[in-house]
Amino acid sequence: MPVPPNIPRPTAKRLSYYLRELEAQADLGTKTISSKGLGERLGLTDAQVRKDLACFGQFGHPGVGYGIDELTGQLRRILGMDRQWTAVVVGAGNIGRAIASYGRLADKGFEIIAVLDDDPDVIGLRFGGHEVRPATDLESVVREHDVRIGLVAVPAGAAQRVADNMIAAGVRGVLNFAPVRLAVPDGIAIVSVDLTISLEQLAFKLTLGMPSGEFGT
Amino acid sequence: MPVPPNIPRPTAKRLSYYLRELEAQADLGTKTISSKGLGERLGLTDAQVRKDLACFGQFGHPGVGYGIDELTGQLRRILGMDRQWTAVVVGAGNIGRAIASYGRLADKGFEIIAVLDDDPDVIGLRFGGHEVRPATDLESVVREHDVRIGLVAVPAGAAQRVADNMIAAGVRGVLNFAPVRLAVPDGIAIVSVDLTISLEQLAFKLTLGMPSGEFGT
DNA sequence: AGTTGTGAACTGATTCACAGCC
DNA sequence: GGCTGTGAATCAGTTCACAACT
Numbered sequence: 001m002p003v004p005p006n007i008p009r010p011t012a013k014r015l016s017y018y019l020r021e022l023e024a025q026a027d028l029g030t031k032t033i034s035s036k037g038l039g040e041r042l043g044l045t046d047a048q049v050r051k052d053l054a055c056f057g058q059f060g061h062p063g064v065g066y067g068i069d070e071l072t073g074q075l076r077r078i079l080g081m082d083r084q085w086t087a088v089v090v091g092a093g094n095i096g097r098a099i100a101s102y103g104r105l106a107d108k109g110f111e112i113i114a115v116l117d118d119d120p121d122v123i124g125l126r127f128g129g130h131e132v133r134p135a136t137d138l139e140s141v142v143r144e145h146d147v148r149i150g151l152v153a154v155p156a157g158a159a160q161r162v163a164d165n166m167i168a169a170g171v172r173g174v175l176n177f178a179p180v181r182l183a184v185p186d187g188i189a190i191v192s193v194d195l196t197i198s199l200e201q202l203a204f205k206l207t208l209g210m211p212s213g214e215f216g217t
Numbered sequence: 218m219p220v221p222p223n224i225p226r227p228t229a230k231r232l233s234y235y236l237r238e239l240e241a242q243a244d245l246g247t248k249t250i251s252s253k254g255l256g257e258r259l260g261l262t263d264a265q266v267r268k269d270l271a272c273f274g275q276f277g278h279p280g281v282g283y284g285i286d287e288l289t290g291q292l293r294r295i296l297g298m299d300r301q302w303t304a305v306v307v308g309a310g311n312i313g314r315a316i317a318s319y320g321r322l323a324d325k326g327f328e329i330i331a332v333l334d335d336d337p338d339v340i341g342l343r344f345g346g347h348e349v350r351p352a353t354d355l356e357s358v359v360r361e362h363d364v365r366i367g368l369v370a371v372p373a374g375a376a377q378r379v380a381d382n383m384i385a386a387g388v389r390g391v392l393n394f395a396p397v398r399l400a401v402p403d404g405i406a407i408v409s410v411d412l413t414i415s416l417e418q419l420a421f422k423l424t425l426g427m428p429s430g431e432f433g434t
Numbered sequence: 435a436g437t438t439g440t441g442a443a444c445t446g447a448t449t450c451a452c453a454g455c456c
Numbered sequence: 457g458g459c460t461g462t463g464a465a466t467c468a469g470t471t472c473a474c475a476a477c478t
């Protein structure tokens with residue numbers, strides 16, 4: 001079962017949540033979980049869970065449920081979490097520092113190769129074991145370590161330029177924390193996280209009294 | 218036009234992005250924008266933009282487009298961005314510090330009333346003008362300032378407990394940065410941001426070579 | 435000509451419901 | 457009895473296409 005076929009977008013979003021929940025269950029020592037059980041913990045129907053997982057093969061056991069270790073392994077493989085990912089952070093402001101200091105990333109297979117900034121006052125400081133290097137090192141860092149992922153943690157005004165530089169240097173995917181939409185060429189993956197927008201969504205739910213659906217928000 | 222009717226969920230998610238883009242355009246001095254223009258900048262079709270906005274009334278001008286100031290005002294009102302929101306941050310680790318120091322929030326109408334933590338080594342430190350207070354102050358802070366929003370910036374193991382405390386104290390919406398799904402009672406809004414999941418989604422796109430759709434990811 | 439607002443058609447996702455298996 | 461996998465039915469969101477307006 002080498003490459004999965006065409007996956008519905010909403011399914012793709014839920015996969016990571018399945019994995020997170022399965023790992024939590026594994027820590028609790030549970031060995032098996034049903035689509036109903038998994039769905040309940042995630043606010044999904046049992047049918048939804050089964051349909052999602054069935055996209056990739058049949059790893060359930062009728063009458064029993066899903067083996068947690070087995071399914072975890074499958075999901076890790078599907079999501080690409082069975083390999084190591086290399087990443088570079090540009091921007092050593094508040095967000096960049098928080099990322100650099102966030103230990104859990106390494107456990108999950110994301111290795112931060114370097115943290116860069118162009119502010120001379122910041123270069124040389126250390127965060128989470130990374131000494132901040134000059135932004136001009138970007139290209140050599142990416143090339144030498146074959147870095148695949150770039151994290152944009154600079155202010156909005158610099159974000160597009162930084163992303164362009166990353167991509168020019170060879171990065172294949174960008175995680176953007178700046179509050180702008182970045183234009184990227186075809187074939188480059190992008191995901192954005194915007195604190196202000198998350199807060200706005202929350203405020204909007206509050207003003208409306210919306211039902212608390214979760215995913216992707 | 219007091220309360221809007223039932224809004225499709227995907228529309229609700231896009232609203233904040235419309236507002237962000239409109240504000241960016243306003244800064245550039247543009248006065249008017251068409252559904253096509255707005256859609257292009259956000260990776261949406263013109264029809265999509267019009268349908269979304271039409272949910273709330275008719276603020277477009279045939280042959281001309283949408284007045285940027287006018288539409289910005291409407292969206293601010295719809296999203297609840299015309300009022301001030303009060304928030305409290307619990308957890309003064311990496312993420313909590315980054316949030317406390319993030320100046321842009323105040324501009325957007327989100328006022329951080331206090332930053333709390335239960336670690337004696339951290340209490341008393343200052344971040345972004347906030348002195349970290351003991352976590353036991355939560356209830357009094359929320360009651361005294363009628364705080365509506367709670368930001369959970371603690372490790373996974375403490376997140377549910379902190380959220381429960383916030384809600385018991387009177388908070389109405391929770392923005393969760395911990396990598397767990399929080400259970401909240403009906404009527405409480407919740408939005409989650411999980412760095413690991415964002416990175417996983419990105420890695421997944423990379424392994425698949427998926428088209429770069431954007432929203433909610 | 436350019437653009438909005440909207441019903442109708444279409445596309446895609448979710449839920450239902452049940453056969454087959456443990 | 458409990459559970460999965462899946463075709464069929466339903467539901468929701470998007471796109472189309474066009475009348476109305478400037």
